[in-house]
Amino acid sequence: MRGYRLRTAAVLAAAGVLAAACGGGGGGDSKSDKNFTLTVDVFGEFGYETLYKGFEQSHPGVTVKQRKVSSLDDYKPRLQQWIATGSGAGDVVALEEGILPTYMQQRTKFVNLFDYGARSMQSDFLPWKWQLGLSPDGSQLVGLGTDVGPLAMCYRKDLFKKAGLPTERDEVAKLWPTWDQFLATGQKFQGKVSGAKWLDGPTAVLRATVLQNAGSGPGYSFFDKDDKFVFDTNPAVKQAFDTALKFEQNKMTADMSIFTPPWQTALKRDTFATVPCPSWMLGGIKQFSGDFGKGKWDVATTPGGSGYWGGSWLAVPKQSKHQKAAAELAQYLTSAQSQVGAFKDKDTFPSNVKAEQDPAVSGASNDYFSGAPTGKIFGQLVASVKPVHLGPKNEDVRQAVENVLIAVGQGHVKPEEAWGKAVEAAKKAAR
């Protein structure tokens, strides 16, 4: 009874989508017709609302309609159904970093953006961002980069002061050029301030270290460039796991997941001193730490010096009836000018290098975080990211391994058994 309700809802939703798609398609949208509508499918905030007008002005007769789903979890199954059934998808769809590698496997269902002149944009983009949207042989461009989430480190100045640590952001950054030094600083901190943990959770440590180690090493992490499972044999992965494990073993994280209710509550208390901060996290901390955290937060660089978390691409499904116009729209929305516009509107950090150099982005600072020059900090962190190949099951493996790390912190998995469990879980997830 209870389970079926959800399935029924899914079926109804799918039926509704189908009906909507048929209704739109039946309106005589033939190629000869100059008046048509382009649909853009996004989730969360992309900051495109004000940009569509510009495209409509340069393309008379074209109307752009946006369909926004507030959460990625709701967006994913819809997109899956649209792509699998070959109908219902918008003319331009957003592909988030976690699902992009999966859709790369069926790239025949997407338009090659090179066919519509996107090759000229290559030099505008961060190299690693560009490469992730490209087929492995480099012949098909599936997605054009939208935003990225440069990974910085947010910290509580007041708690640092309590522990006798420096509070000024440049000095703080000097405390942790490496993750080992970050750990040592944390141990010092937890020795001085009882009751507070060093980190909110292990997620970001694993993400950042895997990316850093794989980037400076073999250029791939859980899967090699032929998408073969190498989690258990890649030294870059083992090293990253061991680094993250040390934080769990020493009980230095609160084992929380971001944006969950316990995490939100913890931000109003002295539960942890640092939160790894992708650009989009600043808004979240401001929202949930609120008046309590006013003047207490600041932003420094990440140990290891580079990292990102999150970000999307725009792609054009082949089922679109107006592929040329859709490809032009995708290029327009990812252009430097548009990315600056989206940043101004919704703080989405650009993957377009020219946009990053725009004073509106590079000169940006954040008042809530003690006026930290976030534009500069984020720009540096994301520029030093090295391209890493991700396999189609990258997200599944990452989630499974993260669970093992959290279980260590919870005391349900012994640290010495953690790697074995992680390999086992990763293998299962990679299936």
Added chain:
Amino acid sequence: MTSVDTRPARPVDRAGGTPRAERRRALLARLDLKASPYAFVAPFFVVFLVFGGYPLVYTLWVSLHDWGLASGTREWAGFGNYGYLFGDDQFWHALVNTLGIFVLSTVPQLLLALLLANTLNRRMRAATVFRIGVVAPLITSMAAVAIVFGQLFDTHYGFINWILHTDIEWHTNRLWSWTAISVMVDWRWTGYNALIFLAAMQAIPKDLYEAAAIDGASRMRQFWQITVPLLRPTILFTVIISTIGGLQLFTEPVLFANDTANRMDGGATHQFQTLTLYMYDNAFGHDRYGYGAAIAWVLFLLIIVFSLLNFLFIRRAGGTR
């Protein structure tokens, strides 16, 4: 039923009646007699075939493939998914979770519902208010339920740990998480079952109780010796419905997983991941649509088996027949 004309066709006595037309009329009458009952029940079966039968068969078809919605793979796998399932630790782990939560929630739930119905069956002021009140949890917004229970069962800042001066790990400990989820289930469904029991109780003739009272039977004795035996068919019904619902438990564990990144995980060590969560996670979260379908089918068979077991158990437990 009276609208169906069951009289045989009248012999033709009209002038214009040819033997041919006569035969046709007889045929139509016989058809009306034999076929129309089926036509009347057909809508149900047509709807069932479209929304129940077809998905069932289609799910079976999907389960015989390596099928991924996002990756677009679709390869014949025979019984490969089923073979993997029998050796899949996480599947059995999820089955144990599901059964554990089922027992922890259903047994107290039905007992409570019985007692509640018995109380509501008495003469009291504002009876309707109370009777409707017990099903209020069913119509409460799930978002509100998630928030309230999230605050009750939070390990660090939760109300229950605060009141009891304990630090029970509601989320990370397997048994405690089952308990918390069972409380959520019972909160929602006890009233529903109580209402069904109440309806059945009102059909029990009052003179049975009067006679028992004259013989000096206490209220408790009346309850166990009159009410419960006469409710047996209803109890059977609620047990079967609870079995089906319990084995498909989905909403409560999802809501309870408010502290994890992937709500379908049922905790970091999958301590409260039920079969439906595991099914959904495979089919839609990890791009194993075929394997998810196989889990769905095994779950379907399990529900039939457990419903039969419970049916036999309750019938036997009643004693006679």
